[in-house]
Amino acid sequence: MIKLYSNLSIVSKTRFLIITILGIILIISFTTIGILQYKIFKERLIERVVSAAEIVELNSIIPIEFGNKNEAQKILQSISTIKEVVYAVIYDKNNNLFSYFKREGALIDSVDIDLPLGALFRGNNLNVSSLIKYENEYYGKIVVVASTSSINESMLEYFYYSLSIFVFVYILSFLIGHRLTLLITAPLTELAKVVSKISNSGNYALRVKKVYNDEIGELYDNFNNMLNQIHIRDNKLNDFNLELENQVLTRTKELIEVNNILESTKGELEIKVLERTADLNNSIQKLEKSQKAMLLMVEDLNRTTKSLELGKNKLNEANKELEAFAYSVSHDLRAPLRGILGFTQILIEDHKDKLDEEGKRICSVILGNTERMGHLIDDLLSFSRLGRREIEKTEIDMKSMIRSIFYEISDEGNRNNIELNIGEMPQIFADSSLMKQVLINLLSNALKFSSKKEIIKLNIKYKLEDNFQVFSIQDNGAGFNSKYTDKLFGVFQRLHNESEFPGTGVGLAIVQRIIFRHGGKVWAEGEIDKGATFYFSLPI
Amino acid sequence: MIFRGREGISLQRLVIHFKWYLNLAKLFSIKSIYILFSLILLSESSSAQSVRKAEYLLKSINIYKICKFIEWPESNKESDYFVISIIGDLPEGIKIEIPPDKLIAKKRVLVKHLTHVNQAEGSNVLFICESEKNNIKKILNFTKNIAVLTIGDTNGFAEMGVMINFYIKDELVNFEINDQAVLSSKLEFQSQLFKIGRRVQTIN
Numbered sequence: 001m002i003k004l005y006s007n008l009s010i011v012s013k014t015r016f017l018i019i020t021i022l023g024i025i026l027i028i029s030f031t032t033i034g035i036l037q038y039k040i041f042k043e044r045l046i047e048r049v050v051s052a053a054e055i056v057e058l059n060s061i062i063p064i065e066f067g068n069k070n071e072a073q074k075i076l077q078s079i080s081t082i083k084e085v086v087y088a089v090i091y092d093k094n095n096n097l098f099s100y101f102k103r104e105g106a107l108i109d110s111v112d113i114d115l116p117l118g119a120l121f122r123g124n125n126l127n128v129s130s131l132i133k134y135e136n137e138y139y140g141k142i143v144v145v146a147s148t149s150s151i152n153e154s155m156l157e158y159f160y161y162s163l164s165i166f167v168f169v170y171i172l173s174f175l176i177g178h179r180l181t182l183l184i185t186a187p188l189t190e191l192a193k194v195v196s197k198i199s200n201s202g203n204y205a206l207r208v209k210k211v212y213n214d215e216i217g218e219l220y221d222n223f224n225n226m227l228n229q230i231h232i233r234d235n236k237l238n239d240f241n242l243e244l245e246n247q248v249l250t251r252t253k254e255l256i257e258v259n260n261i262l263e264s265t266k267g268e269l270e271i272k273v274l275e276r277t278a279d280l281n282n283s284i285q286k287l288e289k290s291q292k293a294m295l296l297m298v299e300d301l302n303r304t305t306k307s308l309e310l311g312k313n314k315l316n317e318a319n320k321e322l323e324a325f326a327y328s329v330s331h332d333l334r335a336p337l338r339g340i341l342g343f344t345q346i347l348i349e350d351h352k353d354k355l356d357e358e359g360k361r362i363c364s365v366i367l368g369n370t371e372r373m374g375h376l377i378d379d380l381l382s383f384s385r386l387g388r389r390e391i392e393k394t395e396i397d398m399k400s401m402i403r404s405i406f407y408e409i410s411d412e413g414n415r416n417n418i419e420l421n422i423g424e425m426p427q428i429f430a431d432s433s434l435m436k437q438v439l440i441n442l443l444s445n446a447l448k449f450s451s452k453k454e455i456i457k458l459n460i461k462y463k464l465e466d467n468f469q470v471f472s473i474q475d476n477g478a479g480f481n482s483k484y485t486d487k488l489f490g491v492f493q494r495l496h497n498e499s500e501f502p503g504t505g506v507g508l509a510i511v512q513r514i515i516f517r518h519g520g521k522v523w524a525e526g527e528i529d530k531g532a533t534f535y536f537s538l539p540i
Numbered sequence: 541m542i543f544r545g546r547e548g549i550s551l552q553r554l555v556i557h558f559k560w561y562l563n564l565a566k567l568f569s570i571k572s573i574y575i576l577f578s579l580i581l582l583s584e585s586s587s588a589q590s591v592r593k594a595e596y597l598l599k600s601i602n603i604y605k606i607c608k609f610i611e612w613p614e615s616n617k618e619s620d621y622f623v624i625s626i627i628g629d630l631p632e633g634i635k636i637e638i639p640p641d642k643l644i645a646k647k648r649v650l651v652k653h654l655t656h657v658n659q660a661e662g663s664n665v666l667f668i669c670e671s672e673k674n675n676i677k678k679i680l681n682f683t684k685n686i687a688v689l690t691i692g693d694t695n696g697f698a699e700m701g702v703m704i705n706f707y708i709k710d711e712l713v714n715f716e717i718n719d720q721a722v723l724s725s726k727l728e729f730q731s732q733l734f735k736i737g738r739r740v741q742t743i744n
Contacts, residue, residue: 059732061730062732062733063736065608
């Protein structure tokens with residue numbers, strides 16, 4: 001319905017609106033009036049019948065009292081003037097039928113005497129029942145029955161009447177509405193025509209003629225204004241378009257020029273690119289060659305490394321053999337040495353009276369050299385043993401170890417001349433007997449080379465450096481020439497005369513070897529007559 | 541039922557009379573009268589006297605009924621009794637009486653006999669007997685100045701100016717009304733009474 005309505009033209013919509021509203025109003029009004037009318041008809045009927053019954057009632061008292069039925073009949077007859085009444089009865093005070101009236105053709109024959117008093121609609125009839133009384137004395141009862149068909153007839157009449165008015169009003173409103181609708185819709189139709197003309201032709205110079213001064217007139221003005229604005233904008237747009245076209249043309253020319261330039265540059269560039277490409281190719285070839293050379297070199301290096309490893313292995317084997325040889329030599333040298341020592345002692349003890357002073361002196365020289373020889377062999381043995389021995393690491397308190405060694409190796413008589421300073425010492429994790437050997441060698445060296453000083457100063461210090469525990473032992477002894485620092489730790493290397501400072505020249509070599517085997521380093525600093533400092537480090 | 545100058549009554553009529561008496565008793569609704577009638581019927585059924593008694597009983601009832609539908613003027617209400625006066629001589633052994641429990645205009649009824657019309661003042665009803673036929677003009681002359689209802693039961697009385705006059709027709713007691721006399725009196729009759737009674741004009 002609404003969809004259908006939305007597709008209608010404005011004229012039809014307005015007409016439809018008027019007709020619908022009018023129809024609703026008319027139907028509601030006629031229905032309301034009809035209901036009221038029906039009520040009024042009923043009330044009027046009741047009024048008429050009741051008043052008739054009252055008259056009959058009043059007039060029938062005396063006829064009842066005097067038993068005059070004829071008179072009562074006459075009175076009842078008078079009720080026939082009310083055309084709706086179809087039946088009327090008078091009962092006497094003993095409720096016996098006294099007189100009755102029946103309209104011709106009426107279907108009713110009797111009434112219920114016990115009907116309630118007053119007016120009552122029952123079926124198609126109105127029953128009015130009333131007591132006949134005079135000065136509080138009861139004389140009888142009257143019942144009047146009226147047909148309601150007259151109401152129905154009146155209502156039907158009313159319906160036809162309403163229908164004719166309805167139709168008449170509808171036709172009238174349709175005609176007037178048509179005219180009125182045109183008043184509203186005609187300007188709109190005109191506007192629609194102009195709009196469609198403009199949209200078809202694109203001619204924005206067209207205008208609508210204003211007729212009314214209402215909202216549509218305003219709409220016309222606004223529409224014309226809008227057309228003006230569109231017209232102006234159109235002109236502006238055209239100008240702008242022309243300008244743009246000119247600009248495009250100039251730009252196109254410029255572009256063509258630039259394009260030409262670019263094309264010529266492009267040729268040059270291509271040539272340059274070709275040259276560069278050739279250069280690059282050359283470089284690549286050269287590079288490839290050098291790469292090959294590099295590969296060859298790496299191969300050579302690998303070969304050299306392998307041969308070096310082979311050499312190293314051979315060296316290690318040779319070293320081991322040398323150590324075995326040194327051990328066996330030292331061991332084997334002991335037996336003849338023990339012979340020399342033994343026989344020289346026998347010679348001194350048993351044959352001293354047979355020897356002169358020179359002989360005795362030579363014997364003691366032999367004995368001294370033999371002793372030195374024994375020391376030398378012992379040192380060599382222990383040195384060579386070092387290569388074979390397994391290292392067993394334990395926790396060592398450095399301070400107490402240094403102290404006990406110092407008391408072991410120093411003479412009681414000289415101890416007062418020695419100033420021993422031991423700094424803060426840590427716990428170390430190393431082979432206990434080997435570390436003892438290291439400390440004995442270094443401390444006895446320090447005491448030995450300082451023995452010519454009146455007061456010997458020994459400083460033993462510790463510091464942590466790059467994950468290494470570094471220990472230093474400083475003395476104020478003879479020192480050494482720093483040029484020979486490298487030779488200090490070689491076997492049988494001595495920087496001083498043996499007569500000056502006795503020794504085998506193996507001690508420091510042993511120290512170096514032990515420290516190496518612990519993964520550490522040994523080095524020394526010193527100057528002649530200004531003392532020396534020996535360092536050794538152990539990894540944490 | 542009753543015809544003047546005719547004596548005796550047939551058996552058939554007696555039965556009709558019996559029914560009539562019963563209806564009458566019902567109309568009056570007085571047990572005593574009903575019983576009285578029955579006694580009369582049983583003991584004196586064939587007597588002319590009993591018929592006459594019944595006739596006057598009916599006349600008494602009619603007087604009572606007519607009086608009910610009359611508007612009585614204020615002056616009559618001063619008295620304690622509603623007075624019915626009888627002038628002249630009633631037939632022998634006959635009385636006009638209203639049962640003591642019946643009220644008219646809310647008053648008890650008193651029946652008295654007059655010897656002279658001058659005594660009628662203060663009465664509501666004046667019953668003129670047939671014996672006063674020759675004095676009628678004199679009586680009416682007197683009563684036209686007072687509010688009294690004049691009643692007779694003699695043929696020609698109404699025409700003479702008596703307001704109500706009883707007569708017998710079809711064996712029933714009926715009455716005639718002199719309109720003129722009623723309208724010129726100080727009494728107001730219910731209009732229906734005129735329809736019930738036979739209307740009569742004064743003849744001079």
